[in-house]
Amino acid sequence: MKVRLATQLLSASVADALEFCRDIGIPEFLGCDGTIQLIRIFNNLLDVMNSRNMRAKGRKWALAKLNVEETKNFFENVEVYIKHLKFLDGTLVIDSNRSNGFRGFIVCMKSLIALYNTLIAQENSTLNYICTYKLSQDHLELFFGSIRAKCGFNNNPSARMFRAAYKRLLVHAQFKDSATGNCLPLEKITILNASAINSTTGNCRLVESPDDITMNLENLDDHDYIFPTLTEYAHHVVEYIAGFVVRKLKKQLHCETCIQSTLESTPNKNTFSLVSHKNKGGLIQPSDGVTKVCSTAEKILREYQTRVGSKCVGQPKYFLTMINKLSGMLLPTSIFNNLIEFIRKLFPR
Structure with missing residues (x-):
């Protein structure tokens, strides 16, 4: 089991995506209300169990006297919900x-309330709140992952190997965040920090090279997402990604006119979109020009993956030329050049 994958699955983003697919009428997602409810409940429960500070919003706020009653009521409702969950056979x-796993959640909820009553509810208590992420086993998992890395990922190290690995961690470096373990670090907590050596992450490719991509042409019907034609849902997703592109472009552009041309002049033009569905005040509604460029880029990328063996499609020059022909007249030159530079980074020269 990978906890870092489970927390991504049981998240509000997945619930929003399911809800949006249901609302636009995709047949496969009709009747998924129960799944949406389950995901939202466990997403909120995971937020409570991973609180890190007093400044967070919603359920992510650390457990304190101000929100303990709300948390207790939430725990009671979740416990009732878990105890009434059934399989198809009843x-x-x-x-x-x-x-x-379900019993574990109930035990964790009861244990957290007991910790509050012991550490905070007492009259002479010195604690004001509990950050539940401090109680998780993520820190121990990261420590074990670093030990395994120093031992060459040996599943059965000897006492001498463990002592040598522990000394190396203690003297030479602090922990390096690894994306291959069972969990992901949610905050910077220094463990065995005896020196000032900082960990740096390596480079990664955003798009695989043609040699890395393998396509089974006999099963193309099972992967209809690779065809250049964008579905209604794919169009909404591209529009959502285009808002992120605009956010990055705004940091590089200094011309106010150019910046305004990337934004939708009438923000409420399309009230039924993925952007408006997920927007809580911080998302950007891109202009039609940026959305068109991103849609064209998505189509070319899908064609690139489908026809990766072709000499012309496999070249970044072909990719950029097609983008220029289909979308070059929709945006000012400076903005389009920035978009081209952003796309060029997807391909190694």
């Missing part, structure tokens, strides 16, 4: 062979 999940 068997309660809590009574099945797969009940460990």
Whole structure:
């Protein structure tokens, strides 16, 4: 089990995506209300169990006297919900062979309230709040991951190997965040920090090279997302990504006219879109020109993946030429050049 993948699956973003697919009428997502409810409940529960400070919003706020009653009511509702979950045959999940995870959530909720009553609710308590992320095993997982890395990922190191690895971590470097372990670090907590050596992440390719991409042409029907034609949902996703592109471009552009040309002049023009569905005040509604450029880039990328064996499609020059022909007249030259430079970084020269 990979916790870092489970937390991404049981997230508000997945619930929003399912809800949006249901609202636009995609047949495969009709009747997914129960799944949306389950994901939102466990997303909020994971937020409570991973609180890190007093300045967070919503459920991510650390447990304190101001929100303890709300948290207790939430825990009671979640416990009732978990105890009434059933399989298709009517068997309660809590009574099945797969009940460990659900029972674990109930135990964690009760334990957290007991910790609050012991550490904060007392009259002479010195604590004002509890950051639940400090209680998680992520820090121990990261420590074990670093030990395994120093031992050459040996699953059964000897005492001498462990002592040598521990000394290297203690004297020479602090932990390096690894994306291959069971969890992801949510904040910078120095462990065994005896020197000032900082970890740096390596470079990664955004798009695989043609030699890395393998396509099974006999099963193209199972992967309809690779065809250049964009579905309604794909168009909304591209529009959402275009808002992120505009956010990055605004940091590089200094011309106010150019910046305004990347933004939608009437923000409420399309009230039913993925951007408006997920917007809580911080998302950007891109202009039609930027959306067109990003849509064209998406189509060319899909064609690039489909026809990766072709000599012309496999060249970045072909990719950029097609973008220029299809979208070059929609934006000012300076903005278009910035977009081209951004796309050029997707391909190694």
